Amino acid sequence: xxxxxxxxxxxxxxxxxxxxxxxxxxxxxxxxxxxxxxxADAAVEAARRARPAWEALGLxxxxxxxRLFERAxxxxxxxxxxxIAREVGKPRWEALGEAKALGAKVGLTLGAGMEEVRERLxxxxxxxxxGGFRYRPLGVCAVLGxxxxxxxxxxxxxxAALAMGNAVVFKPSELSPACAELYMEAAHEAGLPPGVxxxxxxxxxxxxxxxxxxxxxxxxxxxxxxxxxxxxxxTVEQPWKLxxxxxxxxxxxxxxxxxxxxxxxxxxxxxxxLTAGQRCTAxxxxxxxxxxxxxxxxxxxxxxxxxxxxxxxxxxxxxxxLIHEEAVSRFLAGASSAAAEGMEAVVAPEACEVRRGGRTLxxxxxxxxxxxxxxxxxxxxxxxxxxxxGPDLVVHVVEDGASDEExxxxxxxxxxxxxxxxxxxxxxxxxxxxxxxxxGILNLNRGTVGASSVLPFGGVKMxxxxxxxxxxxxxxxxxxxxTLRDEVxxxxxxxxxxxxxxxx
Numbered sequence: 387x388x389x390x391x392x393x394x395x396x397x398x399x400x401x402x403x404x405x406x407x408x409x410x411x412x413x414x415x416x417x418x419x420x421x422x423x424x425x426a427d428a429a430v431e432a433a434r435r436a437r438p439a440w441e442a443l444g445l446x447x448x449x450x451x452x453r454l455f456e457r458a459x460x461x462x463x464x465x466x467x468x469x470i471a472r473e474v475g476k477p478r479w480e481a482l483g484e485a486k487a488l489g490a491k492v493g494l495t496l497g498a499g500m501e502e503v504r505e506r507l508x509x510x511x512x513x514x515x516x517g518g519f520r521y522r523p524l525g526v527c528a529v530l531g532x533x534x535x536x537x538x539x540x541x542x543x544x545x546a547a548l549a550m551g552n553a554v555v556f557k558p559s560e561l562s563p564a565c566a567e568l569y570m571e572a573a574h575e576a577g578l579p580p581g582v583x584x585x586x587x588x589x590x591x592x593x594x595x596x597x598x599x600x601x602x603x604x605x606x607x608x609x610x611x612x613x614x615x616x617x618x619x620x621t622v623e624q625p626w627k628l629x630x631x632x633x634x635x636x637x638x639x640x641x642x643x644x645x646x647x648x649x650x651x652x653x654x655x656x657x658x659x660l661t662a663g664q665r666c667t668a669x670x671x672x673x674x675x676x677x678x679x680x681x682x683x684x685x686x687x688x689x690x691x692x693x694x695x696x697x698x699x700x701x702x703x704x705x706x707x708l709i710h711e712e713a714v715s716r717f718l719a720g721a722s723s724a725a726a727e728g729m730e731a732v733v734a735p736e737a738c739e740v741r742r743g744g745r746t747l748x749x750x751x752x753x754x755x756x757x758x759x760x761x762x763x764x765x766x767x768x769x770x771x772x773x774x775x776g777p778d779l780v781v782h783v784v785e786d787g788a789s790d791e792e793x794x795x796x797x798x799x800x801x802x803x804x805x806x807x808x809x810x811x812x813x814x815x816x817x818x819x820x821x822x823x824x825x826g827i828l829n830l831n832r833g834t835v836g837a838s839s840v841l842p843f844g845g846v847k848m849x850x851x852x853x854x855x856x857x858x859x860x861x862x863x864x865x866x867x868x869t870l871r872d873e874v875x876x877x878x879x880x881x882x883x884x885x886x887x888x889x890x
Contacts, residue, residue: 391570393432394580409475409707409750416564421588426595429584433526433553436581441551456492458572471698475706499860521864523551525603528596536562543606546859560589630853630862635804637834638671638797644811651685657833663777667805690733707750717776727767729757763799794822804845805834
């Protein structure tokens with residue numbers, strides 16, 4: 387049985403257990419883990435006790451501790467990459483990128499992140515006490531992580547919260563508990579003060595206990611819309627809680643006359659297939675000008691048919707498995723809904739076999755799906771409104787002379803608003819379309835996936851609640867306190883002018 391980490395020590399849990407199995411090979415077991423709901427309360431209490439002293443260290447003291455954490459993470463890059471690849475099925479080359487980003491995030495947080503929350507002074511003030519504002523930590527923050535970036539996304543929340551002087555309780559996805567355990571081993575080795583960073587393993591019940599705890603001041607969540615809405619409902623009578631919700635996307639690439647077809651095909655194909663489509667920024671919709679449509683669709687079909695699907699530890703693999711059998715079933719079910727939604731299959735989705743070591747793997751492998759829409763989207767149906775979280779792309783063809791309004795109406799015909807891309811030889815098309823597109827990330831001649839940590843990250847509509855992450859993460863881990871100051875003693879004449887009869 388695997389453990390939680392509370393108050394600077396590994397804690398043996400008692401409760402219902404579950405097994406973490408690799409989606410790449412269901413016979414590959416990463417460990418048995420235990421859900422202990424009471425551990426959530428113990429972790430919150432440990433964080434409450436530790437937080438005042440952690441804040442009192444000041445940024446210099448906290449930065450020194452986080453730099454030790456950075457070194458411990460960097461020392462485990464290969465081990466972390468191996469566990470990510472096995473536990474969530476991400477190809478190892480991709481998992482290695484995630485593992486390397488963990489330590490690098492420390493410098494970004496202490497640099498660009500802290501610049502976002504520096505003191506601001508009124509004109510003429512010498513210090514914030516003369517007139518200005520400074521930020522204070524929220525208190526205890528609960529970080530609820532996803533499986534697709536099991537450490538990178540949680541790490542961004544955790545480091546921002548810690549840098550600001552908060553204490554943290556981390557609940558990883560129940561689909562990636564082994565990844566979280568390795569992360570916490572680095573925290574333990576780094577010698578973070580007991581209680582400053584805690585981790586509790588568990589499923590829904592543990593998450594619910596953290597969410598409703600009256601002693602948790604911030605909930606930093608990445609995951610599904612359904613869970614995000616459940617968090618909102620559960621905290622409706624706790625208005626003091628800050629919710630930072632990143633809830634996914636249904637992301638559109640737009641390819642216009644003058645675009646480089648080879649670049650567009652490469653970027654759109656990568657965006658659709660990377661991480662087997664299990665990214666919140668995955669490209670799942672495409673709007674393309676009629677004169678380019680056949681050439682682009684043919685290129686994408688070739689990519690979709692030839693992409694190397696395989697075990698994540700094999701060097702040649704570009705696309706690993708989906709996360710579990712239920713995800714495979716949901717993905718394949720899209721074929722039955724496609725016809726009713728006016729979709730023609732260019733490349734039909736299907737389950738596939740992968741062999742390794744002389745045997746067929748019992749894994750969750752699929753081939754990607756490419757669809758051509760036969761009618762304009764209405765924002766309804768699976769393929770235009772739901773985050774399938776698999777390698778699924780729908781193509782909408784428009785006339786070469788389509789207006790910006792028409793293109794934008796198709797791109798926006800989805801409840802989500804995270805990422806979009808425009809491919810064009812004319813930068814002015816970005817300027818014309820940008821004010822009409824409902825998204826938080828808008829790229830020119832590059833795909834929807836792959837974001838910069840020195841820029842904000844987040845979306846609008848059902849993609850979240852506008853608390854942009856990455857460089858702005860420190861902002862949602864704190865609140866601003868404004869200060870004005872007058873002289874200690876009041877001029878008697880001033881006092882009498884304000885309140886006649888004061889001395890009567």
